[in-house]
Each structure stands twice: as C-alpha cells, then as structure tokens.
Amino acid sequence: MSEIGLVGLAVMGQNFALNVAEKGFRISVYNRSPAGTEAAVGRANKEGLDGNLIGFDNIPDFVASLQKPRRVMILVRAGAPVDAVIETLSEQMEEGDIIIDGGNEWYENTERRKELVAKKGLLYMGMGVSGGEEGARNGPSMMPGGSKEAYAPLEHMLAKVAAQVDDGPCVTYIGDGGAGNFVKMVHNGIEYGDMQLISEAYDILRVIGGASNEELSQTFSDWNKGELESFLINITSIICAKPDDKGEGYLVDKILDKTGMKGTGKWTVQQAAELSVPAPTITASLDGRFTSGLKEERVEAAKFYEQLGVAEPSVAESPDDKAALIDDVRQALYASKICSYAQGMALIRAKSLEKEWDIDLGSLARIWKGGCIIRAVFLDRIKQAFGRKADLPNLLVDPEFGADIAARIPAWRRVVQRAVAAGIAVPGMTASLAYFDAYRRSRLPANLVQAQRDFFGSHTYQRTDMEGWFHTVWDESFGSADTATTSAYNN
Structure with missing residues (x-):
C-alpha cells in the first residue's frame, strides 16, 4: 500500500512524485492522460525508484492502493480542473481521508472546497508549493493550510520532502481555511x-x-x-x-x-x-x-x-x-x-x-x-x-x-x-x-485630501486639536450643506 497518492503529472507533479519516492515513501500516481503516468513511471525506473512509484490508469484502483487515512495530493491547473478531480476522488474516498491541493489556487476556493468535502467527512488542505521544477524534485518550500487535523498525518512526510535549511525543514502549518494559499x-x-x-x-x-x-x-x-x-x-x-x-x-x-x-x-x-x-x-x-x-x-x-x-x-x-x-x-x-x-x-x-x-x-x-x-x-x-x-x-x-x-x-x-x-x-x-x-513621515498631505473630500462631498474630517468629526461650509456659492448628514461619510 502507498502512503500517499498524487493526481496530475505535469512538470511539477512528476518531479514532486519522484521527490517523495526518493525520500523513501511509496507513492501512487495518476494522470488523466495515460502518457503522463507512463512518463513518470519511466523516469522512476531510470532513477531506480520504481519500487516506490506506482502508476495507475483509473481512479478507483488508484484510491484503493492507498493506506488509510488516504492522502491524495492534487497538482492540476487551478479552477474547474481541481473541482472535477475533487468530485471524482470524493466518490471513492471515505470519512477521515485527506485531499491536498498543491496548486496556486485562489484562497477562497480552498475555503469553499474545505466546507464542501467536510459534508462527506473528508479533510482538505490547500498547500502552496514554491521552488519550480528544481524545488519540486529536490526539496520545495511548502505552505500547508486548511484542516489542522489533516496536517498531523502528513507532517513527517512533508518534513522529509521539503528543502532543508540550518534550522529545519522548509514547511510548517500556516493556518486554517485558505491561509496556505493566501501566503x-x-x-x-x-x-x-x-x-x-x-x-x-x-x-x-x-x-x-x-x-x-x-x-x-x-x-x-x-x-x-x-x-x-x-x-x-x-x-x-x-x-x-x-x-x-x-x-x-x-x-x-x-x-x-x-x-x-x-x-x-x-x-x-x-x-x-x-x-x-x-x-x-x-x-x-x-x-x-x-x-x-x-x-x-x-x-x-x-x-x-x-x-x-x-x-x-x-x-x-x-x-x-x-x-x-x-x-x-x-x-x-x-x-x-x-x-x-x-x-x-x-x-x-x-x-x-x-x-x-x-x-x-x-x-x-x-x-x-x-x-x-x-x-x-x-x-x-x-x-x-x-x-x-x-x-x-x-x-x-x-x-x-x-x-x-x-x-x-x-x-x-x-x-x-x-x-x-x-x-x-x-x-x-x-x-x-x-x-x-x-x-517614515509623521505628517502627510492627506489633510488637504480630507479637506477636498469635505468640500465637494461633505465627507467630514477629524482635527488634530480636538476630538470628533467636523464639516465646514468652505464656500457658500458651491452649495455645501452646513451640517454633515451621516457618519457614513467618515471613510
């Protein structure tokens, strides 16, 4: 059984999968186009990693090959393709399983998907991955966010796959929701x-x-x-x-x-x-x-x-x-x-x-x-x-x-x-x-902008020498109101 699965074997996906395999973890891979899967398996064979990287040509067999709780990382184009993969995976996965989106996704999409899969008992993470092709293969910087419960079963693996610096691996849990994608x-x-x-x-x-x-x-x-x-x-x-x-x-x-x-x-x-x-x-x-x-x-x-x-x-x-x-x-x-x-x-x-x-x-x-x-x-x-x-x-x-x-x-x-x-x-x-x-300046010319806003729109202003909001009739010929009508202008 594989410790993790990966869907999407373009440049980033293929290199990340090889990185995982090289670090000693068994990984199952799937790509919508069989040629992508064949290419990844071929590279693994050449690099002596074929025992740790296993290719699949269908989602049911791919999911079935994973240890529980199942952990599946998605590295496909952001937007609708991610939603399509999530929908397909959700049909095969069970309560407590984990989906990780490793693409450059809009953080609100991650928050929406987290809530969506939670209805099926699944955990969801949006994880930023930086370093390009070289980083994916040899050690990227990773920014996982989303369900903190999902991070625990992944932490040991991500810590080995990440780039290593003098004070530890270049990965840490960022925060809930879309925090990882936002960062x-x-x-x-x-x-x-x-x-x-x-x-x-x-x-x-x-x-x-x-x-x-x-x-x-x-x-x-x-x-x-x-x-x-x-x-x-x-x-x-x-x-x-x-x-x-x-x-x-x-x-x-x-x-x-x-x-x-x-x-x-x-x-x-x-x-x-x-x-x-x-x-x-x-x-x-x-x-x-x-x-x-x-x-x-x-x-x-x-x-x-x-x-x-x-x-x-x-x-x-x-x-x-x-x-x-x-x-x-x-x-x-x-x-x-x-x-x-x-x-x-x-x-x-x-x-x-x-x-x-x-x-x-x-x-x-x-x-x-x-x-x-x-x-x-x-x-x-x-x-x-x-x-x-x-x-x-x-x-x-x-x-x-x-x-x-x-x-x-x-x-x-x-x-x-x-x-x-x-x-x-x-x-x-x-x-x-x-x-x-x-x-670095303690005083900017924003005072003039506030005066202009009050002149043409009665937006009011604050003073440096007394509390409160004020409005001035700057020139009666312009028809400015003599009193501010709403505090909503104070912005």
Whole structure:
C-alpha cells in the first residue's frame, strides 16, 4: 500500500512524485492522460525508484492502493480542473481521508472546497508549493493550510520532502481555511517585486554604466556573496553570461521584452487594495508587466517621441565612476528589496488578523530560506526580526533593518535620480523609495485630501486639536450643506 497518492503529472507533479519516492515513501500516481503516468513511471525506473512509484490508469484502483487515512495530493491547473478531480476522488474516498491541493489556487476556493468535502467527512488542505521544477524534485518550500487535523498525518512526510535549511525543514502549518494559499499568493507577489527590482538594477548598470554581459554576470555573482545573496540574484548572474546557441552574442539580449504572468501577482495587489495595505513595490512590478505587454504600442511611441526630439536612453560608454555606480545600485537594490518583503509581510499580517489565522510571520521567513524562488540570505534576519517582536507592524521599524536602510538612503536617492535623469523607468525602486519616505513621515498631505473630500462631498474630517468629526461650509456659492448628514461619510 502507498502512503500517499498524487493526481496530475505535469512538470511539477512528476518531479514532486519522484521527490517523495526518493525520500523513501511509496507513492501512487495518476494522470488523466495515460502518457503522463507512463512518463513518470519511466523516469522512476531510470532513477531506480520504481519500487516506490506506482502508476495507475483509473481512479478507483488508484484510491484503493492507498493506506488509510488516504492522502491524495492534487497538482492540476487551478479552477474547474481541481473541482472535477475533487468530485471524482470524493466518490471513492471515505470519512477521515485527506485531499491536498498543491496548486496556486485562489484562497477562497480552498475555503469553499474545505466546507464542501467536510459534508462527506473528508479533510482538505490547500498547500502552496514554491521552488519550480528544481524545488519540486529536490526539496520545495511548502505552505500547508486548511484542516489542522489533516496536517498531523502528513507532517513527517512533508518534513522529509521539503528543502532543508540550518534550522529545519522548509514547511510548517500556516493556518486554517485558505491561509496556505493566501501566503503562497503573497510569496509570489514578493517574487514579482524582487524580479522587477533586479531587472531595474540590470537596466541601470547596462545603460548608465555601459556594463557588458560579462561585467553584469560578474557583478551579480559578486552581489550573491554578500547581503543580496539569493536564488534570483544567482540565476541572474547565470542568465547574463549565457551565450546564444542559435546565433552570436548572448541569449538574454535576444529575448522579447514582453513578460508573462499567471495571476498571483494580480491577486496580491487586489488583496492589498481590499485590506487597505499599501504595496506599491509589488503594484509597480505588476504594472511593469502590463506595460511590457504593450510591445507594439511602445515601439510606435518610441518612434513618435523620437520625432519630437525625445530619444530613447542610449547605452553609455563606460563611465569613470562605474565602480561607484555599481556599489550605489547594490545598496539601492537592497533597500528596495526590504520594502518589497515588508509590504508582503504587512499584507499577510493584515489578512491573518482579519481571518484569525494566527500566522507566525517569523516561521514564514524561516521556511522561505530554502527551496522557494524568493529564498535569500536576509530571510534569516527577517525571522529574527519577528522573533524580537512578534507583532512588529512593519519591517521598516525593526531596529536592524531600519539601520540598514538609513545607511543606504544616499545611494538609493542617487540611483533613482540618475535613472530619472537618464529617462530610464525604475518604477520598483521609485515606488520603494516613496513607500519608505511616506511611511517614515509623521505628517502627510492627506489633510488637504480630507479637506477636498469635505468640500465637494461633505465627507467630514477629524482635527488634530480636538476630538470628533467636523464639516465646514468652505464656500457658500458651491452649495455645501452646513451640517454633515451621516457618519457614513467618515471613510
């Protein structure tokens, strides 16, 4: 009998199944297309894991092959395909059996499904899995949420399958309902921000600094040995130096500047708006992807403005201050990355309070230290920050991160100023700097916005020198009411 079953053998599913088998657990697998099952079994045979990975061509036999309580993980496309698999599995499974959805699912769908299968006595979990193909095969970061009762029979297995770091496996129970999916969604939003910021650093060094691909690769490699050490910095170094196997030059220079996406970044920004949590770095990264999609319009806009005497930024000759520029960009990138992670953590904190999930933000930072796409050396410091103060409202007010940012402000401002002067869009770095500058100010110009709202809509306002809500007739010629008619305007 198998200890776990897996439905869905595309890239992630197949690699995850092989990972489970390699860790010594017997796993049954099923794919809607028999070719997928055959491919997984074939790989298991080649890797000497055929004794632990068993393929099935129908759901009844697949379910019957599992130990009780049966544990089945689903790795199929989010949405309707998941519902279809759940319906089929539910017909074969019994009370106390467990279904785990390991895809990038909308958290409310997980909560709905948890309630649906509970009527049949089944337990349900939504588990975020990060790390891509390599992580799935060798050890991902996993974020299981949903029924806590379901986690206990899975914990020993997930702990071995997960990536391993100095303080344990990269998996922990996140919280009830859709907590696991929500956290994975925000993880991906942070990932969007991180990738945008790195691409901006690359653009500045390439255009303003005149850096060659070899120099870019070496710079990112050097950065990966210090405070910026991370998976994304590491692969950027590799990408910059990769020769084009279909022509001369480097492959990255031949790739179309048009970014794809799968929706989790958009969901993150939508949730930030719903919760009134500012997430400008993540939002800027999403806007960056939207703008990249306007390739044809951008090409025409470049021609249009060239005729008006506004040329595109041109790659500079190697400047005399290249070393200083590289160091400034390193500091600006680090400070901006802190803002991206701070926004993601603040968003998770807000949702956890709303849903009473009681998410441990320090534990999240710990399980993101290995296996996942945003793994970075400074995640250990984020874990320590929440260890010092569990209810820390924002990483920007942690003493250590605060000191880091304060020391990098001059370089951060120089980089943004140079980019703007050169006509290079750096929406991520600019948004991060603006987020920091707004968050650290005790008084913002929102007082004027409130006055405007009261002027045209009698929305009322509060004062700094007395309690209560007030309304003013700012100019009688505009017909403003002389009294506020409802407290509902106070928002």
